[in-house]
Amino acid sequence: MREKRPRPRRSTALVTTVMTGCILAWAKVASAGEAAPASGEEDEAAARRALLYETLSAKPKGYxxxxxxxxxxxxxxxxxxxxxxxxxxxxxxxxxxxxxxxxxxxxxxxxxxxxxxxxxxxxxxxxxxxxxxxxxxxxxxxxxxxxxxxxxxxxxxxxxxxxxxxxxxxxxxxxxxxxxxxxxxxxxxxxxxxxxxxxxxxxxxxxxxxxxxxxxxxxxxxxxx
Missing domain, CATH: 2.40.160.20 (Porin)
Incomplete structure (x- = not known):
């Protein structure tokens, strides 16, 4: 009588691969979402610096x-x-x-x-x-x-x-x-x-x-x- 060999658990490996891909995709989206506010804050800070420079470099209206x-x-x-x-x-x-x-x-x-x-x-x-x-x-x-x-x-x-x-x-x-x-x-x-x-x-x-x-x-x- 031939001995039966156990089948490889392809479903488990597939599930593991899919879960890993989802985790990586979520991490990428999360990191992109965190970078957006940082970029916005940098733009806002740059705008404030430009306004301050314009104010200080402007000639006084009265003296x-x-x-x-x-x-x-x-x-x-x-x-x-x-x-x-x-x-x-x-x-x-x-x-x-x-x-x-x-x-x-x-x-x-x-x-x-x-x-x-x-x-x-x-x-x-x-x-x-x-x-x-x-x-x-x-x-x-x-x-x-x-x-x-x-x-x-x-x-x-x-x-x-x-x-x-x-x-x-x-x-x-x-x-x-x-x-x-x-x-x-x-x-x-x-x-x-x-x-x-x-x-x-x-x-x-x-x-x-x-x-x-x-x-x-x-x-x-x-x-x-």
Whole structure:
């Protein structure tokens, strides 16, 4: 009698193969599904970076520069009909030295931070000796501060003598500042003034030019509104 041999379990092998294929396919689909969100997150992060770069690199819509200064100075007064004690020459037309003064200044300017700016300025000068005198000088100013440490400016406007007697003249001035730090610097200011005075025997409407210079400190504060 012939001995029966056991049949190979083809069905078991087939089932194993099919299950293995399904597992591999599921793993592939799962990995693809996980990669999609990762790709989406990368795109979103890239978009955020691009928006941030665009915002930071855009030119500011508004820019304000504020300046405040404190300085000491003196000057020369020309045409001295009253023979002041500080007369430097022999005639009335010779110059005389003005009293030393303390000057407080402030300015507000608008414009591009790396270009020409314009705005308003206000100064108050107080005599430190002799007859008490106070002068107020509002005006219009132009200034420029580039990427370096220097700032240059010019200004013009009325010069109002508040005491001892009220008088109004004109002032044209300019100066430069060297910044030791980003916001603190040394400033040199040169101003020319022209005043009308009381009549004399020689002239009915005399004028009194004054040339002065001052040296002090200045503070620069910049901000975006």
């Amino acid at each position: 304000v520069r504020t300046l405040a200064g404190l300085s000491f100075g003196s000057g020369l007064r020309f045409n001295n009909p009253y023979r002041l004690a500080t007369q430097l020459g022999a005639s009335a037309e010779s110059p005389s030295a003005t009293a030393p003064y303390l000057m407080l200044t402030g300015a507000l300017a608008f414009g591009p931070p790396d270009g020409l700016q314009h705005g308003g300025t206000l100064g108050l000068s107080i005599a430190l000796s002799g007859v008490g005198q106070t002068v107020l000088t509002p005006g219009y100013t132009l200034m420029y501060r580039g990427p370096g440490r220097l700032l240059v400016y010019g200004r013009a406007g009325p010069s109002i003598v508040l005491s001892p007697d009220l008088n109004v003249g004109l002032e044209v001035a300019g100066g430069t500042a060297f910044f030791v730090t980003g916001g603190l610097g040394l400033v040199l200011d040169v101003a020319g003034n022209l005043f009308y005075g009381a009549s004399t025997w020689e002239k009915k409407y005399p004028t009194y030019p004054v040339l002065s210079a001052s040296l002090g400190v200045i503070v620069d504060v910049e901000f975006l509104p």
